[in-house]
Amino acid sequence: MLELRGVSKVYGRAAGGRVEALVDLSFEVKPTELAVLVGPVGAGKSTLLRLITGEERPTRGAVLVDGTEVSALGARGLARLRRNLGILAQDGRLLADRTALGNLTVVLRALGAGRNEARERALAALVEVGLGPARNALPHELAAGERRRVLLARALATRPRLLLADEPTAMLDPGMSATVTTLLRSLALRGTTCLIATQAPECARALEGRVLRLEAGRLRPEGDPV
Amino acid sequence: MILSSYFFEATLRACRRGGATAVAAVLLSALTVLVAGATLAGDLALGLSEAAWRAELRVVAVLRDAGLKPEAPDGVVARARALPGVSEVRYVGSAMALAELRRLLGPRGEGLDRLPTNPLPPRLEVTPASTMGAADLQALVGALDRLPGVTEVQAAHGWVEPLERLRRGVRLGGLGLAAVLGLAALAAAAGTTRAARRASAEEVSVLRQAGVPGLRLAAPPVVQALGLAMLGSLLGLAVLLLASEPGALWVGSWLRAALGLDPLPPLSSLWLVALTGGGATLGLIGALAAGRA
Numbered sequence: 085m086l087e088l089r090g091v092s093k094v095y096g097r098a099a100g101g102r103v104e105a106l107v108d109l110s111f112e113v114k115p116t117e118l119a120v121l122v123g124p125v126g127a128g129k130s131t132l133l134r135l136i137t138g139e140e141r142p143t144r145g146a147v148l149v150d151g152t153e154v155s156a157l158g159a160r161g162l163a164r165l166r167r168n169l170g171i172l173a174q175d176g177r178l179l180a181d182r183t184a185l186g187n188l189t190v191v192l193r194a195l196g197a198g199r200n201e202a203r204e205r206a207l208a209a210l211v212e213v214g215l216g217p218a219r220n221a222l223p224h225e226l227a228a229g230e231r232r233r234v235l236l237a238r239a240l241a242t243r244p245r246l247l248l249a250d251e252p253t254a255m256l257d258p259g260m261s262a263t264v265t266t267l268l269r270s271l272a273l274r275g276t277t278c279l280i281a282t283q284a285p286e287c288a289r290a291l292e293g294r295v296l297r298l299e300a301g302r303l304r305p306e307g308d309p310v
Numbered sequence: 311m312i313l314s315s316y317f318f319e320a321t322l323r324a325c326r327r328g329g330a331t332a333v334a335a336v337l338l339s340a341l342t343v344l345v346a347g348a349t350l351a352g353d354l355a356l357g358l359s360e361a362a363w364r365a366e367l368r369v370v371a372v373l374r375d376a377g378l379k380p381e382a383p384d385g386v387v388a389r390a391r392a393l394p395g396v397s398e399v400r401y402v403g404s405a406m407a408l409a410e411l412r413r414l415l416g417p418r419g420e421g422l423d424r425l426p427t428n429p430l431p432p433r434l435e436v437t438p439a440s441t442m443g444a445a446d447l448q449a450l451v452g453a454l455d456r457l458p459g460v461t462e463v464q465a466a467h468g469w470v471e472p473l474e475r476l477r478r479g480v481r482l483g484g485l486g487l488a489a490v491l492g493l494a495a496l497a498a499a500a501g502t503t504r505a506a507r508r509a510s511a512e513e514v515s516v517l518r519q520a521g522v523p524g525l526r527l528a529a530p531p532v533v534q535a536l537g538l539a540m541l542g543s544l545l546g547l548a549v550l551l552l553a554s555e556p557g558a559l560w561v562g563s564w565l566r567a568a569l570g571l572d573p574l575p576p577l578s579s580l581w582l583v584a585l586t587g588g589g590a591t592l593g594l595i596g597a598l599a600a601g602r603a
Contacts, residue, residue: 137519159524166521179513190513193316194522242520 085246085277086113086136091145093131093301105131106301108145113246113279118272118293121281128301129281130174133248136279137171138162149246167195170244170276174251176235178223184210184234185219188241195242209241210234214263228255236264240271247271247278253287265290317526317533324534327509328502332538335502335593338495339542340549342488343589347550349484350585351577356477363473364440369447369465371434371454375404386459390434393453395446398437404428431461444471492592495542499535499596506531507600532597539593543586550577 093106106128113119121129134140135147141155148154149165157165178187188206189199197205210219213233223231232255239247252268253261268291272278282288288295297304325332373386390399402410407430412419438450447467455463507514514527554576577585 139519163518163521163523166519169521171519173519177512177516179516191517191520191522193319194517194526195520196314196316199315238520 085115085117085150086279087148088112088132089146089148091132091135091142091147093128093135093140094143104301106135106142109301109303110145111296111303113277113294115277116272116275118269118278118280118291119296120288120291120293121279121296121298122283122285122288123281123298124283126300127283127298129283129298130250131301132298133171133173133250133279133281136248137169138165167242168245170239170242170247170249172236172239172247172249172252174254176238178231178234178238180223183220183222184215184226184230184237187223187234188238191238192241205241205243206237209237212240212267213237214260229257229260232256233260233264236267245277247276248281249278250281251283252280253282253284261287262290269293317530320526320530321533321537324506324510324530325502325538327506328534328538329505331498331501331505332534335495335498335535335538335596336542336545338491338498339539339589339592340546342491342495342592343543343546343585344550345484345491346488346588347547347577347581347585349480349488350581351550351554352480352484353477354577356473356480360473360477361440363469364438367438367465367467367470369436369438369451369454369463369467371436371457371460372462372464373432373434373459374461375431386457387434389457390436390454393450395439395442395450396436397439400435400437401432402435403432404430407431407433434460444474495539495589495592496596496599499539499593500600501596502538503531503535503597503600506534531600532594535593535597535600536590537593539596540586540590542593543589546589547582547585 088109088111091106091109092104095101095103095105109132111119121132123129131140135142136149136154138154138157146153146155150168152161152165154162154165178184179190182190185203185206188209189202192202192205193199207216207219210216213236215230215233215237218226218230221230223234226234232252236249236252239249247268249268253264256264265287268278268280272293278293280287280291280293282291328335371390387399387401390396405428408422408428411430412422415422434454436450436454438447442450444467447465447470451463451465451467454460510531517527518524
């Protein structure tokens, strides 16, 4: 499903300004697998997710999704790829003038779903993240954790084959954090491949997935304790 | 799936997001089409008037009686016919001229029968080509005057030059104003496209990340500008058609009273389609000129 072959990402050119965000990463996430990318802030987790979504290109190496090299895709190919991805970015934003439900339906409608189908799927996704009662709330009426869950619901509503989530439990209280990790585990069980990036070791343990430890842009050997 | 109901909703949202510039785009497109259409109708009316007057226009070359046999005027007729811009030449001998005058005067012309001699000279009635301008007509008058046997040339063509000036003025003024309004409509269409794009930038970014095809995201602001300009064009056309009937009656009655001409003609459906299409094209060009967000 997802494969990285010797992926490196370097920012800047000058000797002083050169930053190696990712160094020679190679790993594979198999279909329906739940992989957890654990590492501290600045380890390169978000950069890696942006390479997978095609927002950035690797300096060296290749990122393959379903056997297709992401950096080789044009605008159309990238759009096709993203329709199979559910993306919960760390800096994900909600549309301020739309309700929680509206933030989901606009995406589904733009992707071709009919009005009723979009509403049903959006509502189901909001219920799944525990926000059914808040469906008509505008983003500014929601707490930070609730907004984060709306973003997660938006990523899930498109029924992605591969879910990429950056800090999905950030800003959530322990109870809601447990709910979200349970939801992510059940998604993997239902056949969605998941790559979850987190800096919280307890979240990584709760997810019970294969752990990939990232430190200063390098993968530590598997089997190291979290 | 580009033409989905989402697409129409997105286009309507883009119209709303265009705000005041969207209204300006509609009004300016309407004014452009109105001015262009009125210019066209005015020019068409003047053209028809000119054609009617030209159909009556004759240049008369009065011939010397002596030396020309009434039945053998072939030489001068052939020379006149060979002049540039001559459509038709008719020789009218002295006897025929007198007979025509007698017929024209009717009972009041009985005195003509008692004349000892025919005082009317023979003449050539020259019909100039309908496309001749004032300068060419003047040149034709000069050329006829120089023909051997011609004593005098009479031509009531003084109206041609002022009419040419009037048509040029109507065209230049009307189309110039339409061009200025068209440029303003184009700028408004570009403005409303930019405003719609600015207002939907965040939504587009979210949808792009979700994998919505680029064309589906880029098309609504362009289509809204096209739609607004089309709406404006239809509005302008409606005003033109509503105003043209009473206008035609008023102008037509004035023309008939002053010049004996028919009322203004209506614009053909081809012109109506061309005007609407032209107005809509302004919106499309404006939207494309706004560039991609």
